[in-house]
Amino acid sequence: MRSSPTGHQLRLGAELRKLREGAGLTATQAGQLLGVAQNQISNMEAGRVGVSPERVRTLAAHYAYADQEVITALCDMTSDRTRGWWEEYRGILPAPLLDLAEIEHHARRMRTAVTVHIPGLFQTPEHAREIFRQDVPEMPPPDIEHRVSFRVKRQKVLFRDPPTTQQAVIHEAALRMQFGGPKVARQQLEHLLKMSEHEHVVLQVIPFSAGAFAGSGQSIYYFHGPVPQLDSVNLDQSHGPAFLDAEAQLERYRVLVDRLEAIALTPEQSRDLIHTITRDL
Incomplete structure (x- = not known):
């Protein structure tokens, strides 16, 4: 057992x-x-x-x-009895983080909507490290490095064969957060632009001019399973991932992400805005 x-x-x-x-x-x-x-x-x-x-x-x-x-x-x-790479972190990182990596591994498609942070799968190590340094209570340096290496390894789902499709909606506010200062922020935006060039990555930005919108203030990660009933939602919260899978919850967040994608700029317009913000740094 x-x-x-x-x-x-x-x-x-x-x-x-x-x-x-x-x-x-x-x-x-x-x-x-x-x-x-x-x-x-x-x-x-x-x-x-x-x-x-x-x-x-x-x-x-x-x-x-x-x-x-x-x-x-x-x-x-x-x-499926796969013992994933994330198991090497069991006992080192909280179990919900391992569950997140496992869900990403099995997802057929991923959709993300964030307002303050760059999605974890697009973060550079330097950007992620700066985020973890701001945790309260403060993390010991070894714990920070475990978190950074784990986040980087999660990004492998975007580079496997075939890669998992990632659709991401990012608010302009997240793009202008200078975690680690202008140099780290510039590197992060350049990495984001590079990722947006992949065919399996769809990146859209919600500009400040969009005004108020449903779902603001939340970080939503929607994972599509083999059938809609097996989809999953992760709400990224300060105490860790919160997973939802009730039918009504899935439908609510499916509609919410649809609406966020609809009000966001096109991928081409989004890249133009990211270029502009990068030049301003």
Whole structure:
């Protein structure tokens, strides 16, 4: 039995629980249908024990769940036993950060909307290091370096074959934050421009002239899964990542990111603005 399930394992268990609750069954009733004890169902739904594709299909049949796309996606989740690079940081960094890297690894497409910070996947080491130096309480230097190296390794999803598509909406305020001074800020903006040249990266800027808009003040990371029901949202907060996966929450943030992309400048206009801000430094 697993003592520390990964985020991927927890999500599979949560989805199995949703199927059971959607059928109006208790864990005890589900166990009776499957011929196992109630605690076996609870352990599966908590990600503490493995689940085979056959068992997923059996549960779906007992729950009268017929969406084959979702069932297939859940079966695929059971067969993925990848021990990701992020595991080397277990016990060094908070578990939610490892869960974030795992979600990024499995995402089919990523969408980001930020107002104050450059998205982590686009940050230079110098920029990231300066952000971590501002943490309260102050981090010891070794902890800062662990965070920086972890953030840089997360960026590999943008360079693998095939790379994960990243759509990012960044407010002009984030572009004008001079973390580390003008030199570090200039290097960060130049790196952002270089990243925007990749075909799998779509970068848009919301200018100050856009005025008020829904979602301002939040850092939203939307991850598309194999089917919409398996999408995930991460809200980047001061105490760490906050993950959401309830259907109503996914729909809310899907619409919100759609609106932010709609009011932002085009990628070409966005690059022009970033060039202008860079020249002003």
